[in-house]
Amino acid sequence: MNLTLKIWRQKGANDKGKMVDYQISDVSPDMSFLEMLDVLNTQLIEKGDEPVAFDHDCREGICGSCSLYINGEAHGPDRLVTTCQLHMRKFKDGDTIYIEPWRAKAFPVIKDLIVDRSSFDRIQHAGGFISVNTSGNTQDANSIPIEKANADAAFDAATCIGCGACVASCKNSSAMLFVSAKVSQFALLPQGQVEATDRVMNMVNQMDAEGFGNCTNTGACEVECPKGISLENIARMNREYLKASFKG
Ligand code: SF4
Numbered sequence: 001m002n003l004t005l006k007i008w009r010q011k012g013a014n015d016k017g018k019m020v021d022y023q024i025s026d027v028s029p030d031m032s033f034l035e036m037l038d039v040l041n042t043q044l045i046e047k048g049d050e051p052v053a054f055d056h057d058c059r060e061g062i063c064g065s066c067s068l069y070i071n072g073e074a075h076g077p078d079r080l081v082t083t084c085q086l087h088m089r090k091f092k093d094g095d096t097i098y099i100e101p102w103r104a105k106a107f108p109v110i111k112d113l114i115v116d117r118s119s120f121d122r123i124q125h126a127g128g129f130i131s132v133n134t135s136g137n138t139q140d141a142n143s144i145p146i147e148k149a150n151a152d153a154a155f156d157a158a159t160c161i162g163c164g165a166c167v168a169s170c171k172n173s174s175a176m177l178f179v180s181a182k183v184s185q186f187a188l189l190p191q192g193q194v195e196a197t198d199r200v201m202n203m204v205n206q207m208d209a210e211g212f213g214n215c216t217n218t219g220a221c222e223v224e225c226p227k228g229i230s231l232e233n234i235a236r237m238n239r240e241y242l243k244a245s246f247k248g
């Protein structure tokens with residue numbers, strides 16, 4: 001395939017940035033999207049040009065670092081996959097592909113397609129830890145009965161990889177889907193009950209302090225989330241927050 005790429009180039013956080021056109025040829029439909037960018041970067045380096053900076057690590061849909069906005073969609077046109085799992089067979093010969101970084105005040109651009117998502121780390125940090133009694137009375141986790149539906153929902157919430165696609169696809173740049181997944185994975189389990197009040201209050205307060213917008217139930221986050229995190233988690237977090245407000 002021969003493609004035209006329109007890529008956001010920005011030298012640093014204070015640079016204005018602009019879209020730059022690149023032509024790329026002989027792209028195999030079996031390449032992943034990131035492999036296609038690797039080929040482009042090899043060509044740029046061979047010409048003595050600066051390669052395009054983009055984030056990636058596992059390339060297996062686990063780490064959440066490959067945050068690219070492709071043709072106006074977080075992680076591109078496929079569903080339930082990250083950019084590293086997106087394949088070029090989703091595009092056709094002659095296509096023009098727009099590639100941009102996440103756009104959100106709380107995710108400032110560091111360079112080209114790389115944004116600073118440390119605000120997510122600070123939210124998780126604010127959530128703290130769970131207490132486990134290790135005084136000799138520790139109960140084996142396998143012997144704590146947990147309703148199957150709750151165990152499944154907690155597990156589903158825990159599959160959030162913190163990629164930030166939910167924020168990038170939300171018109172309000174809201175982080176509610178991410179934060180609610182992180183709240184839910186503990187709120188549904190007995191081990192998460194001890195610090196439940198502080199956890200939800202602290203995480204929501206930190207989310208607001210980081211400058212994320214509010215949720216207006218648009219649902220774009222759920223559509224673009226590569227892990228299929230459900231909006232039900234936001235409803236659960238709102239209930240947890242309300243309960244905590246009464247207690248607090
Ligand atoms: S909720 Fe989905 S889109 Fe948001 S950070 Fe988690 S995995 Fe990414």
Ligand code: FES
Nearest residue numbers: 059063064066084
């Ligand atoms: S590179 Fe890790 S999820 Fe894509």
